[in-house]
Amino acid sequence: MDLILDGFATALTPENLLFAALGVLLGTAVGVLPGIGPAMTLALLLPVTYSVGADSAIIMFAGIYYGGMYGGSTTSILLNTPGESSSVITAIEGNKMAKAGRAAQALATAAIGSFVAGSIATVLLWIVTPWVADIVVTLGSPSYFALMVLALFAVTAVLGSSKLRGFIALFLGLAVGLVGTSTGQARLTFGQPLLADGIDIVVVAVALFAIGEALWVAAHLRRKPLEIIPVGQPWMSKDDWRRSWKPWLRGTAFGFPFGALPAGGAELPTFLSYATEKRLTRHPEEFGKGAIEGVAGPEAANNASAAGTLVPLLALGLPTTATAAIMLVALQGYGFQTGPTLMDDHPDLVWGLLASLFVANALLLVLNLPMAPLWAKLLRIPRPYLYAGILFFASLGAYSVNFQAFDLALLLVIGTLGFFMRRFGIPVLPLIIGVILGPKLEEQLTTALQISEGDVSTLWSEPVAVVVYVVIALVLVAMTAAGLRRPAESTPTPADDKEMIER
Amino acid sequence: MHASRTKASALVALLTVLALAMVASGCGVTRGSDDPSNRRLRMMIPNSVGGGYDLTGRAAARAMEENDLTGRFEITNVQGASGTVAMQRLVNEKGADDLMMIMGLGVVGAVYTNKSSATPLKMTPIARLVEEQEGILVPADSPFKTIDDLVAAWKKDPGGLTVGGGSSNGGPDHLFPMQLADTIGVDPKKVNYISYDGGGPLTTALLGAKIDVGMSGLGEFEGQIEDGKLRVLAVSGAERLEGVDAPTLTESGVDLVFTNWRGVLAPPGISDEQRAYLTDLLTEMHDTPEWKEALEANGWSDNFATGKEFEDFLSEQNARVADTLKELGLA
Numbered sequence: 001m002d003l004i005l006d007g008f009a010t011a012l013t014p015e016n017l018l019f020a021a022l023g024v025l026l027g028t029a030v031g032v033l034p035g036i037g038p039a040m041t042l043a044l045l046l047p048v049t050y051s052v053g054a055d056s057a058i059i060m061f062a063g064i065y066y067g068g069m070y071g072g073s074t075t076s077i078l079l080n081t082p083g084e085s086s087s088v089i090t091a092i093e094g095n096k097m098a099k100a101g102r103a104a105q106a107l108a109t110a111a112i113g114s115f116v117a118g119s120i121a122t123v124l125l126w127i128v129t130p131w132v133a134d135i136v137v138t139l140g141s142p143s144y145f146a147l148m149v150l151a152l153f154a155v156t157a158v159l160g161s162s163k164l165r166g167f168i169a170l171f172l173g174l175a176v177g178l179v180g181t182s183t184g185q186a187r188l189t190f191g192q193p194l195l196a197d198g199i200d201i202v203v204v205a206v207a208l209f210a211i212g213e214a215l216w217v218a219a220h221l222r223r224k225p226l227e228i229i230p231v232g233q234p235w236m237s238k239d240d241w242r243r244s245w246k247p248w249l250r251g252t253a254f255g256f257p258f259g260a261l262p263a264g265g266a267e268l269p270t271f272l273s274y275a276t277e278k279r280l281t282r283h284p285e286e287f288g289k290g291a292i293e294g295v296a297g298p299e300a301a302n303n304a305s306a307a308g309t310l311v312p313l314l315a316l317g318l319p320t321t322a323t324a325a326i327m328l329v330a331l332q333g334y335g336f337q338t339g340p341t342l343m344d345d346h347p348d349l350v351w352g353l354l355a356s357l358f359v360a361n362a363l364l365l366v367l368n369l370p371m372a373p374l375w376a377k378l379l380r381i382p383r384p385y386l387y388a389g390i391l392f393f394a395s396l397g398a399y400s401v402n403f404q405a406f407d408l409a410l411l412l413v414i415g416t417l418g419f420f421m422r423r424f425g426i427p428v429l430p431l432i433i434g435v436i437l438g439p440k441l442e443e444q445l446t447t448a449l450q451i452s453e454g455d456v457s458t459l460w461s462e463p464v465a466v467v468v469y470v471v472i473a474l475v476l477v478a479m480t481a482a483g484l485r486r487p488a489e490s491t492p493t494p495a496d497d498k499e500m501i502e503r
Numbered sequence: 504m505h506a507s508r509t510k511a512s513a514l515v516a517l518l519t520v521l522a523l524a525m526v527a528s529g530c531g532v533t534r535g536s537d538d539p540s541n542r543r544l545r546m547m548i549p550n551s552v553g554g555g556y557d558l559t560g561r562a563a564a565r566a567m568e569e570n571d572l573t574g575r576f577e578i579t580n581v582q583g584a585s586g587t588v589a590m591q592r593l594v595n596e597k598g599a600d601d602l603m604m605i606m607g608l609g610v611v612g613a614v615y616t617n618k619s620s621a622t623p624l625k626m627t628p629i630a631r632l633v634e635e636q637e638g639i640l641v642p643a644d645s646p647f648k649t650i651d652d653l654v655a656a657w658k659k660d661p662g663g664l665t666v667g668g669g670s671s672n673g674g675p676d677h678l679f680p681m682q683l684a685d686t687i688g689v690d691p692k693k694v695n696y697i698s699y700d701g702g703g704p705l706t707t708a709l710l711g712a713k714i715d716v717g718m719s720g721l722g723e724f725e726g727q728i729e730d731g732k733l734r735v736l737a738v739s740g741a742e743r744l745e746g747v748d749a750p751t752l753t754e755s756g757v758d759l760v761f762t763n764w765r766g767v768l769a770p771p772g773i774s775d776e777q778r779a780y781l782t783d784l785l786t787e788m789h790d791t792p793e794w795k796e797a798l799e800a801n802g803w804s805d806n807f808a809t810g811k812e813f814e815d816f817l818s819e820q821n822a823r824v825a826d827t828l829k830e831l832g833l834a
Contacts, residue, residue, distance in 0.1 A: 186617065194588055340727070403579060
């Protein structure tokens, strides 16, 4: 307990508070810009920070990290342009809410959800970090493969009203995910070295969402009367609160463990959270049209996973994301021996960091909540200008990922695909899931089989894997039973089809 | 893994664009001026911000800038296909007299595995800067106590020993076990090499004892080694590594010296004068205290070489890498 208080004493000195605020602002800014992530910002700031104290620098980095996670959601919601891969899912419902005049509520539930999730996750971090670390490394590729299968299984929840169209989208996504080098062989790269590392998920998401939609709007601008985006009330209503708090908690429950797992990542929990909320909601008719649960859950999940990432980093010196890797480089630059002994050797630094995460989280809420209604006004810009802005922003983001004109061509091609998917009523979400999951699934499968020299039984050789498969089987049985009782539910109605084409 | 790749160079890119815009509009004294501190050079880095090439390149640029050997550097991270994309760009910049590119053993290998025509021998070699030894790592409770144990087990069951590394095929962590296997009489084709996405995932696999042995540069494993969670069986250089309690391969009776090195290339077709200018610049850089500090801080060994020495080294390495990869059917 003393350690925590000491940690707060470190974090709350005026100087460190200032660094935390600076970090949070910077982080939000780079999170908002697609293509620029917290990892790169940290790397570029590294040489600068060696002139300030270690604790101040690390505290600022924590602010950037959390701020980046938060900032990514703002453009997702307002402009349908996700800045980070972990906020792709937020765009699905978030942007629909914004279009319905509920941008302020979407931003608010994202901000408060991030705060709640970040705070709970930071407390969990305090509690579990010392003893959970040795457990997470026992999970190998078979367990991760099982988790990916579970996630793939959850895709069925988001296929949309037409299963056929949903599967078309999913397989398109898996096909895009096949591009790149696998086990040393170039695949579907068409002799183009720029494709050797695969297609970046941010480019795919920005193209499908932003470019596809801009083309769609442009194609219909003259034929349809201009819809004025209604201006709703600026704050969350009682009903919004009631519908948000459970998704926040469930999102945290997904996000933290996935973050703590070395190969868990931040995208998977956001997607699982979304699928769960869609199944559990009392307002299934709103999903696809702007359901607040679909924003609250994934946003909580990505922030909780950001905190979870610090478990292996602090307990074992294991960086599991690019951002964590650079924080590790920074710690080493200050002469700290990172690794299992960091917590024992430098408790003041570790607890200062943990306390500052809390402070960063609170600062984010204070900074961003009053901004939500202001941001929401952005949508009142006349549509031709608004979409011109979105196109500029999307292209800038895609270009700055790698400073390659090639990515712009990619953006345009996938954007055109997005346009035709809208035209034929094919949902975008399963495609995105396919792009995220496909390569991960393959990587874990090949690693597992390579280690076992091709013995398939390795896939259920770890307890976690077995548990996950049992869960999948149980859900499958439950779904089949429910399906037999109410067979009519899955049949698409003409109204559903119309709605699909509309979007 | 797609998600873990950093979205590199964006901020640099933006700043560069801004800088270019300012240069264009201001039309100030830039390229070609006699005053060295006004001279603007570009540096290309073939991987992400924070990676090995990036740290080397930025440290070198900083040492040159701080000592006013040259003006500000424009640093661009050109990612893709483990450096192949950057090499292609260097070829495209034929004759450009203001560009240098950081590269190393991994790029030499990647050019082959990606079947690219932009080979290092086409470029203008400038200097070799640093080298890093590879280490052979096992988890604390591994049955392998010495390198001999490992060699014996490997010979007995070549495919049954799982070897992990932090680089993809053609990278140093892949080339090293292949050459090691070849040296001790194990068919490299039978080596069960598992590629991890850098040091972090490799550490996880080793700590969880998912693989039998890991081969990698030791920088990212210091904490684990010190704590006794990982054990170093041998290091790959000609001499022992300071601070690491492990023999070299040659001491242990394995006749192999292998180091991962990094150096600087310029585009093809530059004038002799320009080549001499860049060589002198890096030679001066090599003597600065900032560079010595960077070597120390990052645990790099100094193996500076220029001119004919580096040129010969480069073609020797190129041939060696080509042999190894051709034998494996990867080139």
